[in-house]
Amino acid sequence: MHAIRPTDDVAPRPAPQVRVPEPVVVPPERELDEVTLVVRAQEGDVRAFELLARRHQGVLFRVAVRVVGDPADAEDALQEALLDAWRRIAGFQGDSAFSTWMYRIVTNRCLDLLRRRRPVVPVDEIGEDRLVASGLAAPGSRGPEHAAEVDAGMAALRVALARLPDEQRVCWVLRELEGLGYTEIAQITGATGTAVRGRIHRARKELAEVMRSWR
Amino acid sequence: MALDAFPPGLSPEDQIEPLACGRDAADVWDHAADGVPDEHERSCPHCAAAIADARGLDGIVHRMADEVPPPPPSLVDTVMEAVLNTVTAELRPQDLLALYSPAGPARLSRPAAARVLRHVVDRMDGMRARSCRIEQDGLALSVAITVTARFGVDLASVTARVRQMVVAAGKQALGTPVARVDITVVDLWEER
Numbered sequence: 001m002h003a004i005r006p007t008d009d010v011a012p013r014p015a016p017q018v019r020v021p022e023p024v025v026v027p028p029e030r031e032l033d034e035v036t037l038v039v040r041a042q043e044g045d046v047r048a049f050e051l052l053a054r055r056h057q058g059v060l061f062r063v064a065v066r067v068v069g070d071p072a073d074a075e076d077a078l079q080e081a082l083l084d085a086w087r088r089i090a091g092f093q094g095d096s097a098f099s100t101w102m103y104r105i106v107t108n109r110c111l112d113l114l115r116r117r118r119p120v121v122p123v124d125e126i127g128e129d130r131l132v133a134s135g136l137a138a139p140g141s142r143g144p145e146h147a148a149e150v151d152a153g154m155a156a157l158r159v160a161l162a163r164l165p166d167e168q169r170v171c172w173v174l175r176e177l178e179g180l181g182y183t184e185i186a187q188i189t190g191a192t193g194t195a196v197r198g199r200i201h202r203a204r205k206e207l208a209e210v211m212r213s214w215r
Numbered sequence: 216m217a218l219d220a221f222p223p224g225l226s227p228e229d230q231i232e233p234l235a236c237g238r239d240a241a242d243v244w245d246h247a248a249d250g251v252p253d254e255h256e257r258s259c260p261h262c263a264a265a266i267a268d269a270r271g272l273d274g275i276v277h278r279m280a281d282e283v284p285p286p287p288p289s290l291v292d293t294v295m296e297a298v299l300n301t302v303t304a305e306l307r308p309q310d311l312l313a314l315y316s317p318a319g320p321a322r323l324s325r326p327a328a329a330r331v332l333r334h335v336v337d338r339m340d341g342m343r344a345r346s347c348r349i350e351q352d353g354l355a356l357s358v359a360i361t362v363t364a365r366f367g368v369d370l371a372s373v374t375a376r377v378r379q380m381v382v383a384a385g386k387q388a389l390g391t392p393v394a395r396v397d398i399t400v401v402d403l404w405e406e407r
Binding site (some may be wrong): 010033037040043044045046047049050053054057058060061062065071075078079082083087088097153154157158161176177178179194195197198200201202204205207208211212214 | 226230231234240241244268269270272275276278279280283284285286287289291293294295297298299301302310320324325326329330333342343345346347348363402
């Protein structure tokens with residue numbers, strides 16, 4: 001800690017001799033490290049929070065789409081999650097990575113949204129047509145005829161994924177599509193590591209059962 | 216929003232039944248997915264069925280993982296508009312600093328003042344401001360700032376310079392005296 005003695009006179013005085021110079025090297029804020037941005041955002045720096053949001057939005061939107069199955073719903077969930085993050089960032093203790101903390105907020109927002117949506121659209125009625133309409137089952141850019149079977153298989157996988165219980169789907173998405181470890185998934189979901197392994201295994205078995213006919 | 220949307224306990228649905236050979240089915244699946252089944256798993260018929268399931272799903276799951284839907288371009292803009300509205304709506308009197316202003320009161324939000332002082336540090340070669348906490352006693356400001364520095368800079372010299380610059384910025388940019396500046400170097404970084 002470096003501290004100077006308090007000045008004796010704190011009344012406004014004429015500008016001192018030291019002038020704030022013209023910029024020599026101004027590191028663009030976008031290059032600031034994540035810890036610095038988090039600390040600044042925790043102290044109310046809106047611009048730092050915006051940079052964090054822009055850095056993480058791609059991954060978080062991808063997760064949200066995969067969990068809720070619809071881009072428009074995913075956008076709603078992510079907007080709500082980012083607002084939650086702004087309101088709660090002062091309480092972020094750094095016990096886990098900031099990305100883990102953000103995953104947690106987003107997946108919880110997705111689960112909230114799914115619970116609200118369920119009475120309107122029963123999961124069993126989420127069919128391929130809806131997924132195609134949402135752009136999630138769009139054929140790949142490869143486009144040739146032989147891709148039709150692959151695309152149909154992919155559509156079947158999406159439907160099977162949408163039919164999994166929400167908590168299973170979240171764990172499966174984080175593991176198999178996001179490539180996270182069991183420990184981090186447990187931190188995100190607040191479940192035990194054993195419960196996470198169980199949910200992922202159950203999801204894998206269910207999806208494998210559905211996909212056997214496509215092998 | 217419920218932050219703990221997942222029940223923490225272990226329900227029967229979360230448990231994994233062992234395979235008929237006694238192996239943990241999730242372990243067998245993980246080994247197959249990683250391409251490293253052990254000797255038992257390679258020869259056991261019960262494990263073989265689990266491995267076939269894992270491998271059968273593997274290709275299409277990888278294709279799904281490779282799909283990256285881009286976020287809507289205006290998503291963060293929409294969020295930031297709401298954030299800024301929140302900031303304005305939730306600004307409390309204790310978040311405001313009084314500025315020297317003989318012709319009538321003038322106030323500045325604490326985060327905005329901190330931003331001014333951080334910017335002064337960011338302008339210095341090899342220095343970046345992290346935390347900047349400002350207290351006010353009367354009109355005088357007391358600033359506690361943490362900084363990160365590039366490896367190799369003369370820390371004694373640059374921290375003295377940081378102090379000098381923060382005091383100067385208080386006078387020039389905020390028009391308010393800075394009575395105390397506590398500086399802590401919290402990290403060092405290397406030029407990329």
